[in-house]
Amino acid sequence: MDFTRILPEECLCLIISFTSPADACRSAVVCPALRSAVDSDGVWEKFLPCDYKSIILDSSSPASLLSMEKKELYFRLFCHSILIQNGTMSFQLEKGSGKKCYMLGARALSIIWGDTPDYWTWTSQPDSRFPEVAVLKLVWWLEVKGRIETRLLSSNTNYAAYIVFKLRNRRTTGFKHRPVGLNVNVDGVVPGEGRRVLLDPQDEPRHVREREDGWTEVEMGEFLNECGDDGTVEFSLKEIDTNYIKRGLIIEGIELRPKGIGSKVNNGHQCP
Numbered sequence: 001m002d003f004t005r006i007l008p009e010e011c012l013c014l015i016i017s018f019t020s021p022a023d024a025c026r027s028a029v030v031c032p033a034l035r036s037a038v039d040s041d042g043v044w045e046k047f048l049p050c051d052y053k054s055i056i057l058d059s060s061s062p063a064s065l066l067s068m069e070k071k072e073l074y075f076r077l078f079c080h081s082i083l084i085q086n087g088t089m090s091f092q093l094e095k096g097s098g099k100k101c102y103m104l105g106a107r108a109l110s111i112i113w114g115d116t117p118d119y120w121t122w123t124s125q126p127d128s129r130f131p132e133v134a135v136l137k138l139v140w141w142l143e144v145k146g147r148i149e150t151r152l153l154s155s156n157t158n159y160a161a162y163i164v165f166k167l168r169n170r171r172t173t174g175f176k177h178r179p180v181g182l183n184v185n186v187d188g189v190v191p192g193e194g195r196r197v198l199l200d201p202q203d204e205p206r207h208v209r210e211r212e213d214g215w216t217e218v219e220m221g222e223f224l225n226e227c228g229d230d231g232t233v234e235f236s237l238k239e240i241d242t243n244y245i246k247r248g249l250i251i252e253g254i255e256l257r258p259k260g261i262g263s264k265v266n267n268g269h270q271c272p
Contacts, residue, residue: 049093074093101256102153106130118138133250136248136250144163150229155225160259161221165217172248173246182236183238184220187231
């Protein structure tokens with residue numbers, strides 16, 4: 001017996017809402033009744049984060065986003081990031097699960113001597129999502145820190161933090177032979193060992209990965225966000241050996257996304 005002929009659409013919508021966005025899209029090809037249910041706002045409202053309205057209200061174009069149908073909004077948020085926090089952060093959804101992804105732009109980070117023109121300069125980059133990126137002119141002491149509250153992230157989710165950057169080729173010094181220290185901690189507790197990574201490796205770049213958006217990333221560490229309580233995740237990049245000059249590093253930001261999601265590294269999010 002075909003249950004789609006018996007159950008009203010409201011029941012079909014409720015059933016589908018307990019699956020995942022990927023499963024919902026698969027269900028749409030089964031029969032017209034499921035396709036109609038999958039297209040309903042009630043289904044996609046469940047897949048969107050419970051605080052999606054407050055996140056969108058903090059963006060630059062809340063009215064146009066909130067006027068969309070919920071399925072259209074979901075696909076918009078995984079195909080394209082939106083800027084929030086006065087353009088210093090970005091927000092995006094992971095395609096298959098609807099988990100939250102954030103990037104803290106360079107302006108949202110604490111960069112030692114970042115506002116000293118002799119050491120750092122701020123400029124726009126055509127392939128950056130942010131209005132400004134930080135360009136390292138010359139320092140001996142390199143230290144970049146960031147933090148985000150765990151309540152903003154998806155609960156019961158294993159996250160990884162990634163430093164997103166570029167190197168200025170011939171103008172780059174200090175990253176071929178001197179690894180930088182990378183660290184992630186939750187409320188002061190480091191979930192794993194800190195990392196030492198070459199940002200400009202000469203051999204096979206095991207840790208450095210090219211992204212489809214034109215930038216490069218290195219994983220800084222990972223952590224489990226269990227209940228999304230009022231905790232704080234902190235991450236840092238540090239190289240403080242003052243015997244070595246560092247220059248030529250361009251920082252776009254630090255991204256947090258569910259561990260194992262390669263959405264912005266090799267495959268990219270493809271809109272259907």
